[in-house]
Amino acid sequence: MTGEVAVLGAGMHPWGKWGRGFVEYGVAAARAALADAGLEWRDIGSVVGADTVRGGYPGYVSGATFAKALGWQGARVTSVYAACASGAQAVDTARAQIMSGLADVVLVVGADAAPKGFFRPAGGERSDDPDWLRFRVLGATNPTYFGLYARRRMAVHGDTPQDFAQVKVKNAAMGALNPNARYRAPVSAEEVAASPVVADPLRLLDICATSDGGAALVLSSMDFARRHGAARPVRIRAVSTVTPRFPNTVLDLPDIATDSWAAVAPPDGTFRTSIARAAYEEAGIGPEDLSLAEVYDLSTALELQWYEDLGLCGEGEGAKLLREGATSLGGRIPVNASGGLASFGEAVPAQAIAQVCELTWQLREQAGDRQIAGARVGITANQGLFGHGSSVVAVR
CATH class of the missing domain: 3.40.47.10 (Thiolase/Chalcone synthase)
Known part of the structure; x- marks a missing residue:
């Protein structure tokens, strides 16, 4: 199985300070991406939403929020949050679903309605954050x-x-x-x-600045792209969502009387x-x-x-x-x-x-x-x- 997936459609809602909700921006971007792909909403087998913690409960379940706004049609739904990396995590999730055979074509959507000024912590007291x-x-x-x-x-x-x-x-x-x-x-x-x-x-x-805006992609398997008539589409070849590597320590207790630590480079x-x-x-x-x-x-x-x-x-x-x-x-x-x-x-x-x-x-x-x-x-x-x-x- 190839590691590549096709980008059939790309769409955006222009960035700005529009004073409306994130769902409107995401739906506009999704419809633009579907039109770019030459597909209908009913053709989509899965929706992956990138979450926004500033959108209340609908923002935490953005995949379902966008699916509902576009019209329930039975697609799989996933919501992901990874702060500024949320969109890449959404793309990676969609790619995994396609490569595993769970879906032939997936809609990825992210949108936000940002506050004026600096971003502030959302979600109450979080002393472990x-x-x-x-x-x-x-x-x-x-x-x-x-x-x-x-x-x-x-x-x-x-x-x-x-x-x-x-x-x-x-x-x-x-x-x-x-x-x-x-x-x-x-x-x-x-x-x-x-x-x-x-x-x-x-x-x-x-x-x-902090802005309102939305973006969406329609991703598919290479087989679906060829069947759809996209002979030479843009392909996503890699997605990196790695975490940091801190120096590790390994506890070494040769006997009860001695403790020593061996630092890892x-x-x-x-x-x-x-x-x-x-x-x-x-x-x-x-x-x-x-x-x-x-x-x-x-x-x-x-x-x-x-x-x-x-x-x-x-x-x-x-x-x-x-x-x-x-x-x-x-x-x-x-x-x-x-x-x-x-x-x-x-x-x-x-x-x-x-x-x-x-x-x-x-x-x-x-x-x-x-x-x-x-x-x-x-x-x-x-x-x-x-x-x-x-x-x-x-x-x-």
Whole structure:
């Protein structure tokens, strides 16, 4: 059995602050993906929803929520939650169902209606949740974390606020070409530098917004795709949902009188590098094979870190890669041709799905003015809190 599944359809509800419920955005994206696939809702054998904890009980059972909104028709239903990696987990679940023969064609949907301002912990007191503790005990909102990470890059690698600003300039230029993006105007480095400081050294335009939006995919077996007339569809070749590897210790008690600990060597790389490595290994490719990458640019500094974690350049060389123009349209390896979170903002359970939508359109050569010439292989990357990896490799 092949490890690939076909992407028959991709659809989105444009990002913004629309003031409506997440179900409306998800249903609109689902219908767009079905239309793109040339299928009817009744053709779908399974629905996998990426959960949103901000949607109340319907958000926790998003698979059933979307199935009900589209009209009960007997499909299997699954709901998954993995914070920012929820969309990749949903794609992986759909792929597993297809490869196991449980379903020929699966609809994957994620949508969110985000609050204004910083994300806050949802679901009450959760003292066993590191995210809750970070907010409540340390007072470290997401921008605080982003600022600390940016300071680390400045101290260790010599990055500058001007480098960070150029990430925003690049992504805003590409987002201006994307009809689904929330922010569709070019931004200058001077405008970034003039925006208010939020978490030193990062300014308002260095940090992504919170947004409403939805994204959906129709995935199928390769046999179904051929029967449906899709002779050469975009294929998902790998999905990485790995967890971190911490140094382990092994208790050694040779006798009752002595205790000793044998430390296991730490992993060879960071959690984010392991996410990419697992995707590359499963897909049988390397960074040199990529045509494009879509990464989770929660802040401009974090995008530079992803360059290194994906192996697009060596450690500490992210800013150099940016300055050379390699990650811009027309460069060696465009990153965030969609405009990224800089242009969309964060609609958490939809974003990893939206990344695969962008790969699909690029690999089909349907990306319009932001099209990357000759795109054949793409990768997505982000991570969810509490140790959720998220990376998808798609090929044409």
